[in-house]
Amino acid sequence: MNGQGLIKGLAITLKHFFQKEITEQYPDVMPELAPRFRGCLRFEFEKCIACGICVNSCPNDVLSFETEKRDKSKKKKLLSYTIDFQYCMFCNLCVEGCPTSCLSFDHDFELSQFKREDIKMIYLRPEGLDEAQDSPADQEEQKDKEQKQIAAMLKALQKSPQKVLSKLLEGEEDINILSELIQSDQKTAGKIAELIVKDKEKAVKVATGFINKDRKNRAQKGENGEGGDKDV
């Protein structure tokens, strides 16, 4: 029948009339964002290993960073990280590529700025971030290396204590006493080897401590009656 469609249309609009509004009153009420919503790109300085995968994966040259060669190792040291956000197209390639997941999109979408320069986000190296606080992967490697060095040192100490200790101590008598100690006591040897690798000054102090203690022990032994022959 003619006019059926008209009534159907009126019914549809009437149904919508009583439905809930879908308007988002944005500045008053913040919208509910999906968990994987791509808002502002955030960078965590501590996690970055300066591998450059993000820079290579970015299609719009948004990302860039500055590095410096570290003193001892071949590793790079991150100095600053720049996100020129005006060119970002939120493709997520950098986030996917990052091996340490130091890049992530958060839910902040209010990114407008008054000046074009302000859009650029520059992350500088934090003050407290020294070698000890380097990336965890880095730290582990460092530890591994140290362990190896200590093991090598221990081996050398046990094989020819005089030679190694002559670099540490000066008095020939002291060296002899200590080398005797090292050969007789595994524990002392381990400790001294570790200290030599880690901190030479401390090693010297500890070594002299050991020597003095040993001397005292010997002197005590002498006092108890057997020391006569040594005095002679």
Added chain:
Amino acid sequence: MEPLFINLAEAFTGWMISLGLDPGWAEAVLLVVKWIIVVTIITVNIIILIWLERKVSAFFQERLGPNRLGPFGIFQTIADAIKLLTKEDIVPSAADKLIFKTAPMFFIVVAVMLYTVIPMGKGMQVINLNVGLLFFISVGSLSTIALLMAGWGSNNKWSLMGAVRSVAQMVSYAIPLAFSLLGVVMITGSLNLQDIVLAQDKWWFVILQPIAFITYFIAATAELNRGPFDMPEAEQELTGGAYTEYTGMRWALFFLAEYTNLVAVSALMATVFLGGWQGPWLPSWLWIIIKTYAIILVFFWVKWTFPRIRMDHLMSFSWKVLVPVSLGNILLTGAGIYFCRWMGWC
């Protein structure tokens, strides 16, 4: 509550006579006061109506509508009115200045004239004309001239196109409009709107004349230039039709007149088909307001549901459907009346 306004009017005339005024002059002053009241009500009512239309259309589209100014955004229209009043009044240099300037005034005057005959309550009318319905139809058709003046005076092809369309549309739809009311007149035997209201104390004419009600509703929508028959305005294709060149208050007058017409036509529909001011419990002047607003809401509903009809379809619908249907309704009504008389029911 019922005779509130009548008592007020009587008290006013009594006060005028007590001041030493001739009773005839007192009546004349009362008429002026009535006019002022009508115009004030219209203007205030428009503010509510525009807000209501924006709000209702928003709800139909699952939006919120104006909600910033005041509670539920009710002051939005007032802010808009202030903006329109303070806008620069631009008259195009190539325009026919006299016609351009008089068109909006003519339009609003014609719209306000419609209110003279509508019974706003029991015995409440500006003038109780015995040809009230005829007056309403003839004056209502005059707004065509205002639109034609606006279109011609603007000296703009879009304006003229819109004006030509509106004239064609209004002339075609005035015929089924008048014909659909004729059935009611035949039953009542009077063109006086108060008589028509009183004739509906048992049965509303919407029950006795359902076809007439529907044809009148459709024809009235076209007469009002409202959607889906808003071809003369047609923002998307005619950039506002006859109103294209109008700015500020002149444009606002057109806007005002359109809504004034809407209220007037709705009030007439309530009067003729829905029993006018008759109703239980509430005072009569409240009943007519309630009924008028109910019809206005239906107008809004229709406007925000249907897409705009094509011009040729519009014309063919009027001449090929509405005119024959309303003529058939007259025939049916006449036959029905004779049948009733023959059976001795009336």
